[in-house]
Amino acid sequence: MASLSRALRVAAARPRQSPTRGLGPCNLSSTSGPTAEKSVPHQRTLKEGQSTSVVAQGPSRPLPSTANVVVIGGGSLGCQTLYHLAKLGMSGAVLLERERLTSGTTWHTAGLLWQLRPSDVEVELLAHTRRVVSRELEEETGLHTGWIQNGGLFIASNRQRLDEYKRLMSLGKAYGVESHVLSPAETKTLYPLMNVDDLYGTLYVPHDGTMDPAGTCSTLARAASARGAQVIENCPVTGIRVWTDDFGVRRVAGVETQHGSIQTPCVVNCAGVWASAVGRMAGVKVPLVAMHHAYVVTERIEGIQNMPNVRDHDASVYLRLQGDALSVGGYEANPIFWEEVSDKFAFGLFDLDWEVFTQHIAGAINRVPVLEKTGIKSTVCGPESFTPDHKPLMGEAPELRGFFLGCGFNSAGESRQQNLPLCFSSVFIAFVVVIK
Secondary structure: OOEHHHHHHHHHHOOOOOOOOOOOOOOOOOOOOOEOOOOOOOHHHHHHHOOOOHHHHOOOOOOOOEOOEEEEOOOHHHHHHHHHHHHOOOOOEEEEOOOOOOOOOHHHOOOEEOOOOOOHHHHHHHHHHHHHHHHHHHHHHOOOOOOEOOOEEEEEOOHHHHHHHHHHHHHHHHOOOOOEEEOHHHHHHHOOOOOOOOOOEEEEEOOOEEOOHHHHHHHHHHHHHHOOOEEEOOOOEEEEEEEEOOOOOEEEEEEEEOOEEEEOOOEEEOOHHHHHHHHHHHOOOOOOEEEEEEEEEEOOOOOOOOOOEEEEOOOOEEEEEEOOEEEEEEOOOOOOEOOOOOOOOOOOEOOOOHHHHHHHHHHHHHHOHHHHHOEEEEEEEEEEEEOOOOOOEEEEOOOOEOEEEEEOOOOOHHHHOOOHHHHHHHHHHHHHHHHO
């Protein structure tokens, strides 16, 4: 089994090669198609994805003729939007998913939740996220969401970063988020496998953790359905009906699908990477782009159990605990764009481009040296959506009344999307009440 260090050496020494099943670098252009077969921690889902398309079998339940709100997209944001709408008392809420829940991006996301952010609003909302995922959903449904509280550790390798983390700690105190600035020696005691020789300190948040995307979405859907909402899978949206009122204002009139239409005054575009395509159906510009985002899953690491997740902002790398192994990922300065987004893509993955990904390996090995000799069990490379200002797209589109956006979460969706639907769910309800 090849190690991270070997992958780094090979990628640096050789030109790109054709994709193989080994760990050597693999060629991947922005137009490469997805790989249907991958050895990833979601093997059962992928195996199911290789079977005959379930879309051809028809929707999972009959379509209603009317709805107060139609949510398009059954990923993290779509499920959470439906849940909050139902919880706030909205009746006639329907979610349409073209394949199965979590298809596209959500199913392969890392699911990291970091509670401290520079914005006080985000800190409050993330606290709501944690409450819902770690406690409230399980109390409502009796189902475990897959929440794991193993803590989070931010790395400060320079004085400026440590000062930033001290400010975050002060902000956290104001909102009841427990956190501690640790010295290098204290960090070593907490995380014995970590190299702390080049650290100024770390910020430790003991109640951070990891969400399971499939468990969270299925629990959200169950809770929303119990409150009267409807979840309809295998039902691709093909168009948005629009009408113009006497004042020349364009408004949503309904949603067209392969299996019929739903009359509705309100649509929420939670289609993720496919949000731009849904926007075009309604004549709405959705400014986001699709990129490849990747991480690798290591072999077993002795002593890594129960360690906190790690985020090194300066090295642009994260280390997510995955049982007795780590998921290693990051964000590149030279990302690969997915320029021709396929409407057939559901539970597939791309081949990992080692030439792009190797920039994360050196930082990961420097932080946790044992990774140098640790094997790579699997690679995960899937689509994520990003916006020009790195902020999510939320709220009603100015071009079309009744058309709301909930997309473009810049690879932070699973952790941030849980709370944000609460902010504009009340707006949907107010809108529907007004037009009634």
